[in-house]
Amino acid sequence: MNKCSVLLPVFNGEAFLREALDSVMAQDYPNFDLVIIDDCSSDSSRDIILEYKQRYEGKINFIQNEKNGGVGLALLKAFKETNSTYIAQIGQDDIWSMDYLTSQIQYIESSDCNVVFSRVRYIDEYGQRLKDIAMFRHENIETLNRSEFFAELIGGNFLCAPSSVFKIDKEIASVVLQFWGYNNDRLQDFELWLNLACYYKFGFNKKAICNYRIHQNNFSKEEKRIVQGKYEFYATLKRVLFSDGFLRFLKNEEKKEELLKAIIIKIQLNIAYSKLLFMLLVEWCEYLLNLGFEIELLRFVMADYYNRMGLLSKCISNYGDLYHKINAYVLRPFHNPSLQFLMKSEMFECHSDLFNIDVNTICFIEASLIDYAMNNGLLMQQWTEGKVVVFCQEEEIEELKTKHPELLIISDEEPKKQLERKIINYIEDKTNMFATGFFFDYETLNSSIDSQLYKKIKISPSSGEQVRKVQILDLPSKLNCTFSTFDEDIDILSNDNNIYILESTPQGDVYMSIKEGMELGQKIIVNNQLYILDNIEYNREFIPVYVPFSYYSSNIYSNVVPYQHNSFMEIEYHAIVNSRSYRYMLKLKNFVHKYKLLRFVNLIDSSLRRIMR
DSSP states (O other): OOOEEEEEEESSOTTTHHHHHHHHHTOSOSSEEEEEEEOOOSSSHHHHHHHHHHHTTTTEEEEEOSSOOOHHHHHHHHHHTOOOSEEEEOOTTOEEOTTHHHHHHHHHHTSSOSEEEEEEEEEOTTSOBOSSOOOOOTTHHHHSOHHHHHHHHHTOOOOOGGGEEEEOOHHHHHHHTTTSGGGOSSSHHHHHHHHHHHHOOEEEEEEEEEEEEOOGGGOOOOHHHHHHHHHHHHHHHHHHHTSHHHHHHHHHOSOHHHHHHHHHHHHHHHTTTOTTHHHHHHHHHHHHHHTTOOOHHHHHHHHHHHHHHTOHHHHHHHHSSOSSOEEEEEOSSOOOHHHHHHTTOSSEEEEOOGGGOOTTEEEEEEGGGHHHHHTSHHHHHHHHTTOEEEEEOGGGHHHHHHHOTTSEEEETTSOHHHHHHHHHHHHHHHOOTTHHHHHHOHHHHHHHHHTOEEEEEEEOOOTTOOOOEEEEOSOSSOOOEEEEOSSSEEOEEEEETTEEEEOOOOSSOEEEEEEEEEETTOOEEETTEEEEEEEEEESSSEEEEEEEOOTTOGGGGOSHHHHHHOSSOHHHHHHHHTSHHHHHHHHHHHHHHHTTOHHHHHHHHHHHHHHHO
16 A cells, blocks of 8 residues: 655644644544654644654654744754655644544556645634635636636646645656745645646545634735745746746647636636736736747736837737727827828727826827917827827928927928838837836836726626616716627617616626726626626637636635735634625525515515604
């Protein structure tokens, strides 16, 4: 019977350590050892470990760290002490059922899986079962194929390390050493699962049970740990997506574009959580194209993000055009032929609205209107930053270049084929519209990434429901929106402060187009029910999909909503959707609609209101 090594990192775990040790030593699997590493505990953890080591002589290997190095380094050191076929992990506060190891190893031996997860039962600090908690989603292992599972895992960890056992073979043994250690302290198991998923199939064993304890010290809300988590999430994805294991996995995948699309969407959903992912996405697409993965989607994503960063020439050379038009203010009146040509350009969004001038706006002004422009505060600000192009007659050009050497001067005889590219080169070389702000100024970087605006979203109501009322929350300004089904426009009956009442619509999905664009993760109210971002679809463009907010929303486990608007932290978000009161509310609502009791409930409600008055 093959040997299994159980890894147990310990740090100040005296409160629950005895229960964890008892559950491991009571396992009915005969061939296992326990490797415990104490990470400089200041409580009685060391004494407890030595007591059990003496009691179970030959079964426990104890390592004492000389200084605290974190969970990642502890696991790395413990793993190096093993020479077993199977590896299991347990937390210092968790408990296994007696047949846990036997059941898990039998599952691996009887299947084509190298990694298996058990059922998770949540308990509190007193060992009492918690029924309204759902932190992990091991059922995804069963319902998703291998590629879908990997893409889902890219979006964030939903696997419980203390409920896992994995088999080590020659192919993966040397690679496992790269998953722990200095790389990760907060997300050490997340990187392990992603790398193992590149090599092996995962399994879900419903017979084995891991009791996962939830108590006050499970979560850290210190800012330094939050920042650390954001960095490690980025660093983990970068190491995995650039690894040889992933490249081999991708080469062997028949539906490469489907896999890449799913991964890209998961990364986009998490940019609001860790802004470093913005750059990762561009680097990764470039890397895959350089390796010969000629997939149109990669060029599409690169064009989108090149354009956002201000790498306009790279965008044009890879995509053939700009993905996003450049905001251009035109001072009227104008008669210059070059300026008239630009008004019809596909690269510039020309307008004459002074209040639509922002940091990413270039201004087009005829030479005859220079005096007016220099006496206008908004235009003068653009002038001092070099974000002005002056159009003149051919005989004026030398004089204007001498007088305004900091600006781009274009004559009415400029060849039309060169005109657009000349302005784009000027924007890249001489202004700070994109590049300077993105790469050197933190405030502009922050706003550049936060303002990933989507001009079209999909509202996906519950089955049989019509979309009649749409309200966009928490916006200081009014948006210009239109609505349609897949192939037909929908009339708007009224619009008051971003509350839209729609003409009668067919049942099913409705598309909302927003002229100004809307941030990823924006919450909206549809038919008096909260809708949240659930997914992003791709069909020649990325379209966010909004669904009703409910206990069963897949977005419960997404970081987008909590971090995008900072309305509530992730742990409070979980508390809402997993609470008994919320689930009771949903059941009550379904009951009322099922038996058509809404009018009766409203009657009771109005009667009670009158009594209260």
